[in-house]
Amino acid sequence: MRHRIVIVNDHMQKNYHYQLVQPMGKNFDQAFKPELSPQQMLSLGVFGGKYMTDCVKEFPSTWFKKAKLCPLRHDSKSNFFGVKASQSLHTWRMKGWIHPADPRGWFQWYCRYYMGRRIPDEDVRQIKRWRAMQRHVTQIKRNCKPRDLACRRKQRQALLHWAYDSRKF
Numbered sequence: 001m002r003h004r005i006v007i008v009n010d011h012m013q014k015n016y017h018y019q020l021v022q023p024m025g026k027n028f029d030q031a032f033k034p035e036l037s038p039q040q041m042l043s044l045g046v047f048g049g050k051y052m053t054d055c056v057k058e059f060p061s062t063w064f065k066k067a068k069l070c071p072l073r074h075d076s077k078s079n080f081f082g083v084k085a086s087q088s089l090h091t092w093r094m095k096g097w098i099h100p101a102d103p104r105g106w107f108q109w110y111c112r113y114y115m116g117r118r119i120p121d122e123d124v125r126q127i128k129r130w131r132a133m134q135r136h137v138t139q140i141k142r143n144c145k146p147r148d149l150a151c152r153r154k155q156r157q158a159l160l161h162w163a164y165d166s167r168k169f
Contacts, residue, residue, distance in 0.1 A: 003020060005017055005020075011054040018101070018117045019117065021117070024060075028113075034162075038111045039060075041107075041161075041163060044068070044160060045080040046068075046079060047107065048076050048079060049068050049075050050069075050073060053070070059111060083153050099119075101122065107161065110126070130162055133164060136159050139152070140166055149167060
């Protein structure tokens with residue numbers, strides 16, 4: 001595979017370069033099995049539609065054909081479950097969850113990982129964070145009737161932000 005270089009120039013990163021070393025959507029770490037692709041997440045409605053509205057050129061245009069985006073502001077109505085289920089970027093920074101390579105956080109990391117970028121230590125950290133969301137899956141399964149999408153909507157939306165598809169359980 002010929003490695004492609006991606007150059008990023010958006011609101012949060014100027015002249016940031018990364019290399020795609022794996023085929024898109026392939027060769028994930030064995031511990032990382034997301035249920036949704038970035039394209040699926042965007043079309044369902046995540047992050048109030050505001051996330052990544054200034055960096056669509058970095059990713060395949062197909063990801064944004066059906067994406068529920070709101071470039072002006074966060075709009076919870078854009079989320080699949082219609083509720084706000086995310087913390088502010090300020091909170092993420094304060095908690096040390098942001099890596100300099102991905103100033104928008106986990107979803108930006110996931111999009112780039114999905115595209116084929118690998119940063120070994122950061123990949124391990126982010127996959128560990130993704131796996132920690134499994135506790136929310138367990139809570140929904142214990143407390144909700146199967147496929148009751150009205151049960152624990154905020155928790156379900158949060159799982160959607162982490163590529164878990166709670167519509168299935």
